[in-house]
Amino acid sequence: MKANHWKETGNSKAEIGRQIALRNRKNKWFKGVIIGATLLATVPLLLILFYIFKQGISALSWDFLVNLPKPVGETGGGVANALVGSILILLVSCIVAIPVGIIIGIYLSEATSSKLAYYCRLAVDVLQGIPSIVIGIIIYEWVVRPMGGFSAFSGSMALALMMLPAIIKSTEETLKLIPRTMKEAALALGVPYYKTMLKVILPTGLSGILTGVILSISRVIGETAPLLFTAFGSPFMTTDISKPMSSLPLIIFNYATSPYEDWHRLAWGASMLLILMILMLNIISKIIQRKWKVQF
């Protein structure tokens, strides 16, 4: 009976036309809702970016990039020390976190069923969820106190700890996606296991791993809380990582909470600088993904 439904409805042609029109309306309505929801989510993001750019663009200038902060009362001044500090602190945290993260990622992708891997994975998940301020406190206890004072190095350690989960996860996931046959191809040629991993599997997954690394950098580049008790901040230009050092998120925090109009302007400028850096990192990761894409 069901199959004949169309034929039985009296004026079938008009009926079919109506039904199709109804479906088309539903389709349009559905599409409208999706686009509307997407706009609803995107517009605030764009507004934030627009506002920061509007506020920051006036502060941004060559002087802003190369000058040191001026004392209260004097106009002008820049964030050169914070920019150098941010880059230096990140550089040291990368040197620590990238090799360790990739090595752990390789281990987890290989040892899928071992007990150690299970606990390691659990630890990584928990580490990912630890609030950044708590990491700051831990590094304060473990590094700042034993070293006898605030230092850029301790800030780097805090950021490295925060970068680790993302690097480990992206390495593990990337390597797991590489077909097992790739490894067998190398082993069957009489290539020892460690060379197979280092020379075949790692290069094959390189673009995915690097993308993870870059995204983890852009995640921690704006972290303020873990730097408060570690790198602490400094009004001077310094490249000595055993001394307190300024960084962009720290001066944003300090200047934005100050009562001076001029400092607020600097905070906006620093915010914009930070966002530009993150944007650049994201563009780089997109380029790496496209250019170094490995086709199996």
Place this chain on the structure above:
Amino acid sequence: MESPILTVRNFNAFFGENQILKNINLDIAQHQVWAIMGPSGCGKTTFIRCINRMHELIANATASGSMQLNGEEVYDMNPVVLRRKVGMVFQRPNPFPTMSIYDNVIAGYLLNNIKLSKSQKDEIVETSLQRAALWREVSSTLHKKGTFLSGGQQQRLCIARALAMNPEILLLDEATSALDPVSTAKIEELIHELKKEYTILMVTHNMQQAARVSDNTAFFYLGELVEADSTKTIFTNPKHEKTQDYIRGHFG
């Protein structure tokens, strides 16, 4: 008769408690093509993976019994050394995606840090690709990525990669099952050429293929080697009922 290149005696293979191969005995003579046949799950792939010790790479996989390559016990050898003597081509083409065609052919040397002069490399690449009947198609694009080739070309590239190491035995694990008929025909022709210099063991589901290219056929069933004889005998006058049923397509 000269002594066989591969001697298998009372050989067993397991996955955990599960016995995959049961008491296999087989002699493989030099420069012969052996087809390994049998229904799915009969252990034929496991058998050839035991020869270059790829079997043991899987967790819980073990093996016992004797397998000798030129009189040397395979399971006493260093697997890395063994695998340079026993080349393997897999079911699906698996060229290294980060390497050019040229580098793929000499991958066995590159990855093992074996130093070669430019002229040595060129020579190995050219002869290997020629033996794999791929040279004419790729000679002008040697520095492109191997993954840009068609599936059939990729598989011949993998054969060239295996041949570049000058193995004594070449194992083909259903090497043509993922390929179109034209590529399959090319690889079958190739096997015919290669047996002048190599000993070849090929796992195949395709009985016509076994009949066309192999000198001898081994029929596996439920982990046992039911019958091993010249291909002609197996196909025209099999001794065992199981073999006969399989050849006639009664099961499989």
